[in-house]
Amino acid sequence: MEFLGIALVICGAALAAGFAGVGSAIGVGIAGQCGAGVMTEDPGKFGLVLLLQALPGTQGIYGLLIAFVAILKVGLLGGGTSVDVGVFQGLGILFACLPTAIVGFISAIAQGKTSAACIQMIAKRPEETGKAVILPAMVETYAVLALLLSIILLNGIQL
């Protein structure tokens, strides 16, 4: 029973990094596909396209960040003996990780689509790059909010 707590923490960290990462991969993929389409016709837009393609990638980083915070909290990092984690504390950490996992997954895909649309926009209007970057960044807000909540929750859990 004493390992169930730590297992729940690992599960939470894996969910956060995994789901957010998968979401980002899909999002970056969608944006990249569109970017390739535009660059086939206009290779000069590489810089702008790269910027927009990278935007959905942040959710993966957030997921990884939360995963680190979670496993740091229980002392898994560094290979030393871990702190004793109870089942309910482990469950708490698992739930604290979920906002980043779920919101990261969905927002990354949504952001990927927005980025794709914006890449198509700069294909037609290269002068509007500034505005094109703001639109996908709006989606980022919710990923950041979820990240914030996850961090607050993780900090709040007393071991």
Add this chain to the structure above:
Amino acid sequence: MAQSERYGYAVSRLRAMESRFVEAPILQRMLESEDLSGALKVLGETSYAQWMADGGDGRFDQIVEAELRFVLQETHRFVPDVELVDLYRIPYDFHNVKVILKSAFRKASGGSRRWELLTPLGTVDSGDLITAIESEDYRMLPFGLGGVVPDCLALWEQSGDLLEIERRIDGQLFKTLRSLAAKSSHAGIVSWIAARIDAENVRNLGRLKRFNSDIARVTSFLHKGGHIAIDQLLSIYSEPFEFWIRALTFTDLGPTLGMLSSKDSDLEAILVDMERALDDYITSVIHRYRYDPFAPENILRYLWMKEMETKNVRIVLVGKSNGADRNLLRGLLRHV
């Protein structure tokens, strides 16, 4: 990757290609230029330039055709479902079949074949079509033509009614387009083909009215599958044209036809205006998907706009080479 995002690459690429359209300002400059070579010089600043290397001013038809061919081949290469491009290419297949059939008719009456009228824009190699028809191996013909062509040949033997033959082949064309659209299972594409059939039906109705055809004949010229029921179209046929606009107000065509000046009772002028309005209507149907970055309908939209563009370019160039009046040409241009 999800099904819906498959078109990301193709649509983005077409978006980038869209920025190279010959748009209103360029057409305007072509109109303003002194003569044909001046207009061609303006055209030389666009994507048409790559086809202008050889040949004189009189070859602008080849230039336009080369551009159209290039676009069709290029999109055929990177569009996930080639059926979408085929929707544009199949009419040229049917054109080729007509050329072969008419050549056969001409040959029977001592005329010559006109192979130079075959176009490479179709999906099927024209050589294959010739072989299939001349060797009477009709099973080799695509798009259900295997059943239509022998009928047409028999009909020519019996009555020589060319109009009926043309009608059957055209009917088969729209049937093929409809089944192809249904296969693609995208709502926008199906409704676009339906819109095209609507436009075609209304156009035929107007044209046949000028010839005072009887209603039985008109029935045979209307194609199934449009948004507007054939019965409804037939019921307005005997009415004057002003009534049509009112009768069709509540269909999709309503707003488009409503813009025509109904006080102008000259049917000829109305027909020309109506043709342009119907083209604009088809454009508006496909324009609904303009802002969806992953909609396959955007492929159709690009190709349709390209077709409108070649029409516009051709109108300007033909007009310039014949010294037509600038304002008249301006009135003929389609919206891009």
Add this chain to the structure above:
Amino acid sequence: MAKRLNVNPNRMELSRLKKRVVVAKRGHKLLKDKQDALIKAFLEKARELKELREELEAELSLCYQSFLLARAQTLPVVLEQALMISSMRCCIDVRERNVMSVLIPEYNVRQEGEGLSYGLANTSASLDLSLERFSALLPRLIHLAAEEKGLKLMAKEIEKTRRRVNALEHVLIPSFQETVRYITMKLDEQERAGLSRLMRIKEIVRSH
């Protein structure tokens, strides 16, 4: 100076020539009248034809405009395919009309069959319009052609008549008159020679 004819200066010839001068003068007057009449008719007709031609040219340019629209709709090969076989036939009869010895052709055009012989799907209504206009214009065009041909023939006839008039006026009649004068002089000379010879003989006879 007109050349005199190379004839024997005798009385026979003189009376013949005198008759010819009269005939030539009458012919000249007749031809002159014909020429005047022809020129009058020609001018009238030319004015009429100019109007007709201008009218037809305006209509033709209207036809070309709608054809231009039909042509611009699609690839040229598609248009040509649509018009490859026509179910219409055009027959033409020729008759000739005589106006002052000028044979002016008259054509009678008949168009048979149905105009619509192409698919509706890949042609436009403008094609219907332009073909209809062309087919309505065709008889008038041929009429114009016939009239213009007639005008040309008239011009040729005028030219011919004028040449004849000129030949009569400046060559034939003066040379006849010259010859008549020459023969008269010659005959007078002979007469005087004969007279003086007689006087001389008379003197010789008297002195004996």
